[in-house]
Amino acid sequence: MRAAAIFSRALAALPARAIEPVMRGAQNILGIKRMPWVFLFPNLAAVLFFSLLPVFINIFYSATGSDRLYPADRPYVGAANYETLFECGSYLDPSTCSRDLFWRALGNTLIFVPVQVAAMIGIALFTAICLNRDIRGRGFFRGIFFFPVMLSPVVVALTWQWILQRNGALNGLLTALGLTPVNWLVFPNSAFFWSVFVTVWAHMGFFTIILLAGLQSIPRDVYEAAKMDAANPWRVFTRITLPMLKPTLLVVFILCVIRSVQTFDELYVLTGGGPGSATILIVQYIYEIGFAIQPRNFGLAAAASLLLGAVLLVFTLIQLRLARGKSYD
Amino acid sequence: MKLTAILSSTAFGLVMTATAHAQEVTIYCDDIGFGCKTMAPVAERFNEEHPGKTVKLETVSYQTVVEALPVQLESGEGPDAAIITDLGGLSRYYVDLTPYVDAANFEKEFGQTLQWLRGTDGKSKAINGMPTSLTVNGAYVNLTLFEQAGVPVPEEGATWDEWAEAARKVAEATNTEFPMEMDRSGHRFASFAISHGAELVDEEGNPVVDDGLHAAIDKFVEWHKNGTMPLDLWGAVGGSTHRELFEDFLNANVVFYFGGSWTLSRMDTEVGDLFEWAVVDTPCGPSSCTAMPGGGALVGFKHTPNPELVGEYIDYVAQPENYKEIIAAAVEIPAATSLIEEGVDYPTASERTQVALRTFMDQIPKMAPAAYRFQGWRYQRAMMNALTTRISQVINDELTAEAALERIRQDVELAIQAAEAK
Structure with a gap:
């Protein structure tokens, strides 16, 4: 028994012993101040390889033509792909642009993101506040609201397509109630509404849970003090809950914007970007150009994705600027 | 002990030799009509009749064939052969199977549709595959x-x-x-x-x-x-x-x-x-x-290390009795001229469906x-x-x-x- 313990200790110590000379050598060469880089290297290498390298590859693809995949087979075309995207009679009218769908998709995304983020955060916050109260079946409702998050986006889209289509469940219900059925996905405005609704429904649970955790971290004694001061519920919400929830709300806001810009699967299955181009978002445009249609235009898709990246970078910098220097205790 | 070692190494050598000579090809096909399901009995027969050679049918979705396969082919990866529908669009990835198939029979049976597989090269006489069915x-x-x-x-x-x-x-x-x-x-x-x-x-x-x-x-x-x-x-x-x-x-x-x-x-x-x-x-x-017109084709790809086996299998599928069997099971319109003229019995289809198929075939001319x-x-x-x-x-x-x-x-x-x- 004792021998086994000694053996196991020796085994545990082995990697440390083995690596010690290497680390000492590295410290002798680099100096103690640069040693943190050695420890950061594995993660940095992963970020470089999986995040930065693809960006550079994307830049290369955006400056080359052909539908070939291998870099060696792709001729240099300079800024031709960007020129194609920016070829417009008037930037205020997408239909005058050579790649009108790119501009329509960008325009749709710029409307979709604020609407969806506002709806998502508003509803998630309301739900979190309700679920934070001492209501009957609270655990059950928490589970119910989180459940759609676990579903595949395609399943979500197909389920809602089944509900919203001409002969779908919703129209069945309307007919049973003696009301006139509506073809929900055929009209641009209602298709856009349902696009926002379905994506909010699918992801709201995730943000609700984060906000709920934030709400639970607010000390109870602050509320008790407010109660003793006879503060009304609205005042409690605006003067206590909201300010103390700000750090959580900022995280939720950033995550929500990122997820909203990335929206693709649900809408691709639900509306395919239609009616016409009413719900086509920028990621779907990039996907279609680069992968769905033949011949594949990797160059144009790469150029469009880099432009999207540039827009996102600006938004992220603004967010960071707004968030900087603020601390909430 | 010595004898055991000799026997073991001999057996190992034999297994390795057999493995080195065994050939296997993978074919992508979906399950609609002329696909993996209807082709399976013929593939099984081929494997039985050709020891050491294996044709493996891999059922994939139609979406995979349309969207993922071209990317795989572009990167030099993917199956040895597949049933595809973008006949002209993928033409640069096809292997010329002329040395491995009965070229005269292919020209006679599939003449016009073979041209679809040749892409933009109007002068090509290559046989890149076999049109499976007409739609x-x-x-x-x-x-x-x-x-x-x-x-x-x-x-x-x-x-x-x-x-x-x-x-x-x-x-x-x-x-x-x-x-x-x-x-x-x-x-x-x-x-x-x-x-x-x-x-x-x-x-x-x-x-x-x-x-x-x-x-x-x-x-x-x-x-x-x-x-x-x-x-x-x-x-x-x-x-x-x-x-x-x-x-x-x-x-x-x-x-x-x-x-x-x-x-x-x-x-x-x-x-x-x-x-x-x-x-x-x-x-x-x-x-x-x-x-x-439309339809699919069973084609071989350039990157396959076994073009002769791909050709041999496609030639086997194109044999009248095999081809007829698959077409009848798939309830589809044949692409082979002789079968269009002769007509096909579809034992699993109703009389009304058979009439409908004839109407579809009447549209071809x-x-x-x-x-x-x-x-x-x-x-x-x-x-x-x-x-x-x-x-x-x-x-x-x-x-x-x-x-x-x-x-x-x-x-x-x-x-x-x-x-x-x-």
């Missing part, structure tokens, strides 16, 4: 509704307008939801457009956007605006997304459905005797009464040259994607028909320019 798009009609409405069914040679008129009357009389529907597919629209005089592609392989296409778009949009066709397919969906609503025909919610021969087998299983139906001759436009040319064009998909995307925009008042034509031309030219960049 023909066409119209399904609910005869019971016609009978209930007391409207005579338009006869052979009836125009698109006459069919639309008759279908409207029937829908009105029988309170059916919609008179006509067409799959949201550039391929289906192409037959309508070519019937109206559209060329789509010229003899030199250049895209053509002409008055015929304009007329077809105008009429098609008008039918969506006046309720002849529902907005659910071409109106509600955007981009290049393919969408079908054949369920509407199966549920008797539409009088006339323009789809294709590949859905025939569903009629027996899902409709049976619930109502009378028929496949009718393709309606005529001012220019022709053409359907669009009537197909316009433009239809064949378009089907074999390398940039057919670019044109079909542009058609679906832009027509939906016209239906939704995002573009005028004139602007849509200009966009279609630009989309296809940009696709060609991108693909041919040097």
Whole structure:
């Protein structure tokens, strides 16, 4: 028994012993101040390889033509792909642009993101506040609201397509109630509404849970003090809950914007970007150009994705600027 | 001990030698019609008759064949062979199987469709694969509704307008939801457009956007605006997304459905005797009464290390008795000339389905040259994607028909320019 313990200790110590000379050598060469880089290297290498390298590859693809995949087979075309995207009679009218769908998709995304983020955060916050109260079946409702998050986006889209289509469940219900059925996905405005609704429904649970955790971290004694001061519920919400929830709300806001810009699967299955181009978002445009249609235009898709990246970078910098220097205790 | 070691090493050597000589090829196919399921008995027989050689059928979705396979091929990866439908678009990845197959028999049986596999090289005599089956798009009609409405069914040679008129009357009389529907597919629209005089592609392989296409778009949009066709397919969906609503025909919610021969087998299983139906001759436009040909092909790819086994297997499938067996099980139209002439018995299909298949086959000689040319064009998909995307925009008042034509031309030219960049 004792021998086994000694053996196991020796085994545990082995990697440390083995690596010690290497680390000492590295410290002798680099100096103690640069040693943190050695420890950061594995993660940095992963970020470089999986995040930065693809960006550079994307830049290369955006400056080359052909539908070939291998870099060696792709001729240099300079800024031709960007020129194609920016070829417009008037930037205020997408239909005058050579790649009108790119501009329509960008325009749709710029409307979709604020609407969806506002709806998502508003509803998630309301739900979190309700679920934070001492209501009957609270655990059950928490589970119910989180459940759609676990579903595949395609399943979500197909389920809602089944509900919203001409002969779908919703129209069945309307007919049973003696009301006139509506073809929900055929009209641009209602298709856009349902696009926002379905994506909010699918992801709201995730943000609700984060906000709920934030709400639970607010000390109870602050509320008790407010109660003793006879503060009304609205005042409690605006003067206590909201300010103390700000750090959580900022995280939720950033995550929500990122997820909203990335929206693709649900809408691709639900509306395919239609009616016409009413719900086509920028990621779907990039996907279609680069992968769905033949011949594949990797160059144009790469150029469009880099432009999207540039827009996102600006938004992220603004967010960071707004968030900087603020601390909430 | 020594003896055991000698025996073991001998056995190991034999196994390794056998492994080195064993050949295996993987074939991607979906499960629709002429696919993995219907080809499996023939593949099993081939494996039994050819010890040391294995053909492995890998069932994948149609989406995988259309979207993932081209990317795999471009990176030099993927299966040794596959059943594909973008015959011209993938032509640069095909291996020439001429040395491994009975070339004369292939030319005799599959002459015209072999050309589709040769892409833009009009002079090529390469045999890149075997056309598996022909598909023909066409119209399904609910005869019971016609009978209930007391409207005579338009006869052979009836125009698109006459069919639309008759279908409207029937829908009105029988309170059916919609008179006509067409799959949201550039391929289906192409037959309508070519019937109206559209060329789509010229003899030199250049895209053509002409008055015929304009007329077809105008009429098609008008039918969506006046309720002849529902907005659910071409109106509600955007981009290049393919969408079908054949369920509407199966549920008797539409009088006339323009789809294709590949859905025939569903009629027996899902409709049976619930109502009378028929496949009718393709309606005529001012220019022709053409359907669009289509179909798949079993092709081998350049990167395969075993081209001879791929060729050997494809040649085996092309043997009349094997080919006939698969076609009969798939309930599809054969691509082999002799079988088209001789006819095929489909033991699993009802009499009505067999009549429908014959009607589809009768459309083959009537197909316009433009239809064949378009089907074999390398940039057919670019044109079909542009058609679906832009027509939906016209239906939704995002573009005028004139602007849509200009966009279609630009989309296809940009696709060609991108693909041919040097």
